[in-house]
Amino acid sequence: xxxxxxxxxxxxxxxxxxxxxxxxxxxxxxxxxxxxxxxxxxxxxxxxxxxxxxxxxxxxxxxxxxxxxxxxxxxxxxxxxxxxxxxxxxxxxxxxxxxxxxxxxxxxxxxxxxxxxxxxxxxxxxxxxxxxxxxxxxxxxxxxxxxxxxxxxxxxxxxxxxxxxxxxxxxxxxxxxxxxxxxxxxxxxxxxxxxxxxxxxxxxxxxxxxxxxxxxxxxxxxxxxxxxxxxxxxxxxxxxxxxxxxxxxxxxxxxxxxxxxxxxxxxxxxxxxxxxxxxxxxxxxxxxxxxxxxxxxxxxxxxxxxxxxxxxxxxxxxxxxxxxx
Numbered sequence: 001x002x003x004x005x006x007x008x009x010x011x012x013x014x015x016x017x018x019x020x021x022x023x024x025x026x027x028x029x030x031x032x033x034x035x036x037x038x039x040x041x042x043x044x045x046x047x048x049x050x051x052x053x054x055x056x057x058x059x060x061x062x063x064x065x066x067x068x069x070x071x072x073x074x075x076x077x078x079x080x081x082x083x084x085x086x087x088x089x090x091x092x093x094x095x096x097x098x099x100x101x102x103x104x105x106x107x108x109x110x111x112x113x114x115x116x117x118x119x120x121x122x123x124x125x126x127x128x129x130x131x132x133x134x135x136x137x138x139x140x141x142x143x144x145x146x147x148x149x150x151x152x153x154x155x156x157x158x159x160x161x162x163x164x165x166x167x168x169x170x171x172x173x174x175x176x177x178x179x180x181x182x183x184x185x186x187x188x189x190x191x192x193x194x195x196x197x198x199x200x201x202x203x204x205x206x207x208x209x210x211x212x213x214x215x216x217x218x219x220x221x222x223x224x225x226x227x228x229x230x231x232x233x234x235x236x237x238x239x240x241x242x243x244x245x246x247x248x249x250x251x252x253x254x255x256x257x258x259x260x261x262x263x264x265x266x267x268x269x270x271x272x273x274x275x276x277x278x279x280x281x282x283x284x285x286x287x288x289x290x291x292x293x294x295x296x297x298x299x300x301x302x303x304x305x306x307x308x309x310x311x312x313x314x315x316x317x318x319x320x321x322x323x324x325x
């Protein structure tokens with residue numbers, strides 16, 4: 001949605017039925033898949049949610065929480081207290097992405113809302129030690145056998161497959177060799193595989209603890225909603241090492257891990273000034289990931305830039321309200 005300049009929305013898992021929906025890793029725990037919507041504008045997304053959240057769906061799939069669309073929440077005109085952040089420390093976004101958040105923040109303040117800084121707690125631990133480890137708990141076996149066996153694989157995707165399926169001893173070697181000049185990738189590649197059900201349960205327990213930690217920070221800041229970048233970069237060129245770009249998904253995968261409803265909405269486009277600022281942008285320290293981010297988005301003038309809006313679980317209507325506002 002962010003790359004295409006449209007609105008995208010991911011509700012809390014089990015707010016919409018996922019019967020018949022094909023998921024990438026069936027049986028995966030800790031990062032729960034949720035069907036969502038794409039549309040040209042927020043009202044169309046809200047209309048789609050309203051059409052789906054009806055008694056017929058609740059009857060056809062009893063696992064869905066039977067909460068109809070709450071129009072009064074979507075149309076609420078009361079001022080809100082909204083948290084915001086423009087960057088994750090381990091994945092600073094390119095200039096246009098941070099600027100978009102500031103633009104949205106200033107527009108919301110002009111509309112009478114209160115914006116307060118918010119810092120996601122332990123974001124790098126959440127992404128590497130929880131999200132990535134839970135996503136790769138099967139060491140890539142489902143991904144490489146169920147979906148890729150017998151298929152013609154795109155070369156960019158093919159280059160990433162070893163990162164998902166590499167045995168532990170090779171992960172340690174690669175991590176050690178990469179650490180001096182590419183510490184982010186080294187940490188991702190060298191993370192310890194989950195070797196037993198006990199390991200998996202421990203990670204799931206840590207995830208529950210992280211959710212509580214995040215909610216405590218949310219309550220401490222007394223916020224109703226959250227505003228942040230939708231991705232680390234605008235739409236990027238395809239002929240670059242795509243294996244370095246998944247770190248940019250940290251902005252969205254954080255809320256997959258938390259199972260919070262989130263949506264993206266376009267607010268601006270990449271400008272000539274954004275493109276000039278990219279020349280001096282150093283990101284995390286101008287490491288190889290930063291260089292790929294810079295090279296793959298250089299010249300993106302005119303491409304859409306979105307922001308991400310986040311709400312607490314089961315408050316999809318509030319999230320859509322922020323997207324609309």
